[in-house]
Amino acid sequence: MSDPVTAMADRAAACADCLRGADSVLLASHIDADGLTSAAVAASALERAGITFETVFEKQLDADAIDRIAATDHDVALFTDFGSGQLDDIVPHEERGAFTPVIADHHQPATGEEGAEPPDTALHLNPLLFGINGASELSGAGASYVLARALEPEDGDNRDLAALAVVGAVGDMQDTDGGLVGANQQIVAEGVEAGVLEEVTDISLYGRQTRPLPKLLEYASELQIPGISGDEAGSVRFLSGLDLELKVDGDWRRWVDLSFEERQTVASALMRHAIDRGVPPQRVNSVTTTTYILSAEEVGTELRDVSEFSTVLNATARYERADVGLAVCLGYRDEALDEARSLLRNHRRNLSEGLEWIKNEGVNQETNFQWFDAGTRIRETIVGIIAGMALGASGVRRDQPIIAFADESAEDVKVSARGSGFLVRDGLDLSVVMGEASEAVGGGGGGHDVAAGATIPKGSREAFLKHADRIVGEQMAEAEDEAEDDKADEE
Template sequence: MTAYRDAMDAPVPELATRAARCAERLRAADDLLLASHIDADGLTSAGIASTALERAGIAHDVVFEKQLDREAVERYAAADYDAVFFTDFGSGQLDVITDYEAFTPVIADHHQPADAAIEFHLNPLLEGLDGGSELSGAGASYCVARALEGDDGDNRDLAALAVVGAVGDMQVVEGELIGANAGIVAEGVEAGVLDASKDLAVFGTQTRPLPKLLAYASDVPIPGITGDRNGALRFLDGLDAELREDGEWKAWADLDTAARRTVVSALVQRAMRTGVGADEIEALIGTTYTLCGEERGSELRDASEFSTLLNATARYDRAAVGLAVCRGERGAPLDAARDLLREHRQTLATGVDVVREVGVERESHVQWFHAGDRLPETVVGIVAGMAMGEDGVEAGVPIIAFAEKDDGGDDEPGVKVSMRGTPRLVERGLDLSTVAAEAAAAVGGDGGGHEVAAGATVPAGRETDFVAAADAAVSEQLGS
């Protein structure tokens, strides 16, 4: 018995029937495995699903995978599970999953489905919704979680995690979450676990002191402030506002409304004087998503910072830490996550230096670099995105990053490919999911993802062939 009365009471009405069907099968499972991806969207997907399953009294085990492949599915089949609940992956691997009859698959995903069908499958793409911008894996899990409610239960508090997953999966469009994601935001606001309001759209508003906040804010570069700590200090010292407390710079979250208006007004004026475009200036302000139940000044208070914290756990083989935080555990798990975040930030800072050292090659329509074994395969995509706009890296050209894949000693290790674009390129027709799939298939690999970010695994030695195929595909999409 689900808590919502009919489809229109569901968080995503188009998916209500699929959600109810999946929930019914999960309740009937005798021995259940929950399998999920390792990024922020995958961790929040698992956190939502695991919490909802526990509330429904459904015992389950949890595993995480960097990539869902035949070897992983074989392990699940050999473990005698009655059902396997796949979150934030599974749709793209349906052709593999359906080769095994040892368990019943239940899938809550948002990636492009393979050419196969199963009975218990929730995916926005199956109902005409955009899985790249309207609903994340966490959002798909949230739909199932709402359907798992009993008459006296309420899983709407899990909307906060769904928003963290969507933000972490880069589904913010022109400053806000849209489509089905917006419906989940509304449920979270109604439940009192979320606040969605217009504010400075800069990473670190909860935790970074103001000079660091502005100097590190690279999404909208402002000459004399961005990348210039001393310039940011001079800018702030010249403002008539209470920006310090006991001699220490405040964080943005600690400023009152008047002080925030003063800083934003001055930022806009500086941007205009230094030639920043009107569209970029407008992007300074966006919708921020605040988790009301988390401590002010904590990484968990802001959806973007929360997602970054999660990315720093499973990417370093500590998925259990991220899951514990998603499930509401604090203390030791949160301390461990913060330690991993510090390590993650150092790795990323070093990663940009690696890109500079190895150099970026420019083709007609894409650019690329090969990090070899100098960067973990789990972070090379993040580094690629960070490098766009650096010296020698064009911000308006899709970038392809290669790193050696850790295959645990296999004789023929593959190569990890990560691809990043920009929202403006997507508006022009870029779809890196298709590019990754086509280019990988051309060299005997496998790829997919989203329009603005995608990935692949290809055989070692076929990197330049992959680049050539990707270059041709991007040229066809952008008509140039």
């Protein structure tokens, strides 16, 4: 039996053959950072292979969206960063000859009736089908990258697309345990070989390229440090106490402006400060992590750092400007980048206002998770991002998942759930929670173990909460029982 990576590459080769034989391809992708990079990787590979294609984006791949795709005159539809969870709606169109689907995704496949196998389509490229974890080892952009390698012409090399695949993986929170692992790490290695990526150990705070040092520390959500986090004066006071030249012509330098020795000095002082104020050592150690740099991008810009690049992308398609995000991914700058930066400023303002709203309103507590209902106060396309940012913030527990509600339409409510790596290790699977709880109230959902979403009918929130609370409780209890059984066996 071949290993998982080889088996997935073989499936990718079959998908590539189908695409090469198509008269034209409709490339359909999701709107988050992973979806945009998935589309950009696939679009670049299709263009280099000389395949005629058109690109569309969908906020969600529901039956109506699939009907729109089927109504086009393309004989092949390539779905990236979604499609696996919608096989029940896609396969009937394939059987009627409306289009041949090729799917490069990493979400849980649809299973139809309870316990049934996923509906069959021969051109389904998903790491989960090959024993590779789609939540932590390969993203949608990673699946598209595997396909792109299979689409290489004889004299071509698509390894440069590894940079976008890594942006997608980080944007999908697959680096939360100190760096990318599994199949993602192989993509990183290929990107480094191609000269488009740098892998370095650095401080884990967001904004290393662009934020002035006081703002870098004040806004650091990765590590809550008393006297610094959320405290502008405290951040300035801490930095001013260091024996370093941290200003140039009166302006604060950025992390990227510091020498290696200066960064070490700041990081060491920050760790001592945190320990002295009671921050647990394991949390302090997380101040350094593996980070990824896009070698071709200008130093000090939002596109140089992979995590900041992914935020730029979230600021485009989630505000109906997927065209801008795709253009930036494909290398267009000038007008496209100016528009992306304008959208980013608006996105940051909305995130800040959303977090402030949660801080003021607080969260509600069920037995096994916490939740809030933003109604129309937070845009439904970003409520999941804000929920994830809120975990561990003031008044929000880090040891439980969080579920967020926001109005999606006059009839439907968007539900977003976020957890953490250690909760997943303790048994949490939010994909199952969102899928089963939403189905129980007449909706639908899915995603990953650490982050998932659903759409439910208005008026069904309370019933959904009861189902979700029961499922989370059962997951955590089952994991605890298994751990106790394992311990008993060892004794």
